[in-house]
Amino acid sequence: MSESTSPYKRILLKLSGEALMGEGKYGIHPPTLTRIAEEVAELSRTGLEIAIVIGGGNIFRGVAGATEGMDRASADYMGMLATCINSMALQDSLEKQGLKTRVQSAIKMEQIAEPYIRRRAVRHLEKGRVVIFAAGTGNPYFTTDTAASLRAMEINAQVILKATKVDGVYNADPKKDPTAKRYRTLTYMDVLKQNLNVMDSTAISLCMDNKLPIIVFDLGTRGNIQRAVTGHGEFGTVVGAAETVWA
Ligand code: UDP
Numbered sequence: 001m002s003e004s005t006s007p008y009k010r011i012l013l014k015l016s017g018e019a020l021m022g023e024g025k026y027g028i029h030p031p032t033l034t035r036i037a038e039e040v041a042e043l044s045r046t047g048l049e050i051a052i053v054i055g056g057g058n059i060f061r062g063v064a065g066a067t068e069g070m071d072r073a074s075a076d077y078m079g080m081l082a083t084c085i086n087s088m089a090l091q092d093s094l095e096k097q098g099l100k101t102r103v104q105s106a107i108k109m110e111q112i113a114e115p116y117i118r119r120r121a122v123r124h125l126e127k128g129r130v131v132i133f134a135a136g137t138g139n140p141y142f143t144t145d146t147a148a149s150l151r152a153m154e155i156n157a158q159v160i161l162k163a164t165k166v167d168g169v170y171n172a173d174p175k176k177d178p179t180a181k182r183y184r185t186l187t188y189m190d191v192l193k194q195n196l197n198v199m200d201s202t203a204i205s206l207c208m209d210n211k212l213p214i215i216v217f218d219l220g221t222r223g224n225i226q227r228a229v230t231g232h233g234e235f236g237t238v239v240g241a242a243e244t245v246w247a
Helices: 030-044 062-067 072-096 118-126 144-154 188-193 201-209 224-230
Strands: 010-015 049-054 101-105 130-134 159-164 182-187 214-218 237-240
Touching: 010 144, 030 049, 030 072, 030 224, 049 072, 049 118, 049 144, 062 072, 072 101, 072 130, 101 118, 118 130, 118 144, 144 159, 144 201, 159 224, 182 188, 188 201, 188 237, 214 224
Parallel strands: 010 049, 010 159, 049 130, 101 130, 159 214, 182 237
Antiparallel strands: 214 237
């Protein structure tokens, strides 16, 4: 087992459902899932404790259902079930890499996942198992970003790694505006005030109140999860309490 060069002992990785789609428009792209699992396995073998929260946007989003006339709470529960499908797919993929894993769900579904029990989750992590938190917070009107902040706090993770499709946070959309600049570090307050696209405001506020740093990075290139973990603040954009610095 190679030694971890990470400054962290325990991390929470937040993957959006869309991260599993690859180039597709819906659902799960198995080669993409395998690639992510390989990266997580490499990191886990260094001794880093890894918890994962996965979204469901590749399958169903509550807001989309509500726009089509569905009851928002019902649509959100469907969204939470979508995260369970993704969690099981990721679990399968991680286990193919030889990892020990557990899925803990915020909505009871005993035949397929453990219920979320904080102390038990921590115990799994201590034993080197990767823990996947499914069903978000278990409550409608929330997001899996908020679930990631909440669970990270509960398990005393030292950082949230927020995987996205861009290599950090920009002051404008870098795909549309060639003058867009990337931040190297950002304060929580700047994210909130400027409405920057990091995580929703509930998730950011929770991190701010508890001074939990967030590293926003691009999942697209192999090895980037490792780079984010070992980058010592030089990779992606770090959202924290310190001042804002441009890249
Ligand atoms: N959701 C919810 N409560 C939660 C987490 C998620 O109601 O605590 C629902 C919500 O409808 C959301 C969907 O699950 O749209 C999928 O989660 P999210 O949109 O956060 O997934 P991502 O964008 O990360 O793929």
